[in-house]
Amino acid sequence: MQHPALPQDGDVLISNPSATVEHDICIFPQPPHMTCANHDQAIAAGRQLAEERHVDAWLTEDNRHFMRIATYRN
Numbered sequence: 001m002q003h004p005a006l007p008q009d010g011d012v013l014i015s016n017p018s019a020t021v022e023h024d025i026c027i028f029p030q031p032p033h034m035t036c037a038n039h040d041q042a043i044a045a046g047r048q049l050a051e052e053r054h055v056d057a058w059l060t061e062d063n064r065h066f067m068r069i070a071t072y073r074n
Helices: 039-053
Strands: 012-015 023-027 034-036 056-060 067-071
Touching (some): 023 039, 034 039
Parallel strands (some): 012 056
16 A cells, blocks of 8 residues: 555644744644654654554654654554
């Protein structure tokens, strides 16, 4: 099964919306519901949330380019 190159509704999206080290986590396409203090915490929390929800986790630094960092979709 081939996965799409962009987040699907319900996927976990980790983003860095500003020049700070904080990262936001949202359930795509909803607004952020969690902010992590740094990149490593955001990746760990995003992967865990994606695993719990059985979806994919994605990372973006500019909201135009997306990198899948975990796949838990059934």
